[in-house]
Amino acid sequence: MSEANLTLQHDALAGVMEESPFSIPSSKLVMWLFIISDACTFGAVLVAYGYIRNSAADWPLVFESASIWNALLMTFILVSSSLTVLFAVRAAQADDRQGAFRWTMITAAGGVLFALLHIREWMSLIGQGVRLFQNPWGSPMFGAAFFSVTGLHMAHVIGGVIALVVVGTGYKAGRYASKHIEIWSLYWHFVDLVWMFVVPLIYLLNMKR
Amino acid sequence: MSTDTSSSMSTTYIVYGVILAIAVIQVVVALTLGPSLGRMLILAVIQAYLAVMFFMHLRDEKSNLRLALIPATLFVLVMLNMVWADSFRLITMKPFAK
Numbered sequence: 001m002s003e004a005n006l007t008l009q010h011d012a013l014a015g016v017m018e019e020s021p022f023s024i025p026s027s028k029l030v031m032w033l034f035i036i037s038d039a040c041t042f043g044a045v046l047v048a049y050g051y052i053r054n055s056a057a058d059w060p061l062v063f064e065s066a067s068i069w070n071a072l073l074m075t076f077i078l079v080s081s082s083l084t085v086l087f088a089v090r091a092a093q094a095d096d097r098q099g100a101f102r103w104t105m106i107t108a109a110g111g112v113l114f115a116l117l118h119i120r121e122w123m124s125l126i127g128q129g130v131r132l133f134q135n136p137w138g139s140p141m142f143g144a145a146f147f148s149v150t151g152l153h154m155a156h157v158i159g160g161v162i163a164l165v166v167v168g169t170g171y172k173a174g175r176y177a178s179k180h181i182e183i184w185s186l187y188w189h190f191v192d193l194v195w196m197f198v199v200p201l202i203y204l205l206n207m208k209r
Numbered sequence: 210m211s212t213d214t215s216s217s218m219s220t221t222y223i224v225y226g227v228i229l230a231i232a233v234i235q236v237v238v239a240l241t242l243g244p245s246l247g248r249m250l251i252l253a254v255i256q257a258y259l260a261v262m263f264f265m266h267l268r269d270e271k272s273n274l275r276l277a278l279i280p281a282t283l284f285v286l287v288m289l290n291m292v293w294a295d296s297f298r299l300i301t302m303k304p305f306a307k
Contacts, residue, residue, distance in 0.1 A: 022274040032274070036282045043286045051292050055299035068236055075232045082264050083225050090218075189264045196256040199232070200249035204239040 031183045035190045038156075042194050045152060046201055049145040053205075060137035062130075063207040067121065071203045074117050075195060078157075081110030082192045085185040088168070092178035097171060100181055104168030107188065111161040118154050122147070146202060153198055156191045164188065224263040231256050 022029055053059050063071075085107040091099035129136045130143045167184050170176040235252045242248070262268040267275060 021271075022277070023271050024274065029274075032278055036278055039282055040285045040289075043289050047289045047292060051296040054293070054296035057300060065240070068240070072232060072236050076229060079225065079228050079232070082260070083221070086221060086264065186265055189260055192264070193257050193260045196228075196232075196253050196260070200235055200239075200244070200253050204235065204244040204249055205246065207239065207244060209243065 025179055025183075028179065028183050028186070031186050035186060038190065039194075042152070042197070045149055046197060049149055049201070052139075052141045052145050056139035056141060058138035059206075060135060060139060060142050061206050061208050062125075062135075062137060062142070063203050065207070067124075068203055068207055070117060070121060071199050074114050075199055077110050077114045077117070078192045078195050081107045081114070082189050084110065085164070085188045089178075089182050089185045092171060092181040095178070097174075100178070101168050101172035104164050104171070104181065108161045108164040108168070111157050111164070111188075111191075115154055115157050115161070118150065118157075122150070142206075146206075149198060149202055153191070153194055156194070160184075160188050160191050220263065224259050228256050228259055 020026070020029075024032075084103050088100050088103035088107060091103055125143075125146070130146070132143050132147060133140045135142050163184050167176055167180050171178070171181055231252050235249060238244075238248055238252075267278075
């Protein structure tokens, strides 16, 4: 069913059905509900990491300053991609399909770059002997905690890149409306927001002193 | 309309700059003063607040939506912290206790 037909149906039902208490499309509300449930998931994973870290007598502090600056570069890329996705939303709201597509692809490219830098960080740790349940330095749970938290976040980044490419190309082809770009921009900002907690809790608290 | 747009864009640029500045401050503080959990979390919460309110535009939504989302999420996140006492108990018990 086309969006125009849905709008007509909605208009016809407007006098019968109660207005949304939040004054947003139901799809946007669904994304907000997903985001708060995902925030609780990340909260639980970070608390589990903290629990393991607290209860280990020999938790290793492994990150050298190069890893810290790399994490800062990744922050810069992710926060900048939050800015570019805002440009995409703005272009979509102005019905500029080419502009929205371009900014969405730039955002997705930022996500790919972020994931590549993250994989490089993973490979460096793996090269130093870090595995899920062993490492050369101390508590064997360090690898499980690090790979779980950052892996869950990276899965969200990769999922977001795929979603942005699908929605961006779909919007350019006329299959999606501007609200779809806006809804997926919420998800992308959330991925950025989670990283703001991953950097201090995973990288900065575990840097070599 | 165009004035509104340019003013909201300038707000966006300011928020973008502040979030990045806080990220740099976090690293500098961690390298110079040491990575205190409290300091790191306070800075991260400020970043998150700015991102939710200005990038995700929650401040522009109806207060009903904010009331539906924020207290419930904070409640769950705070209740997750019940485990800390147990995590400290583990390290002070045998066989780790010295």
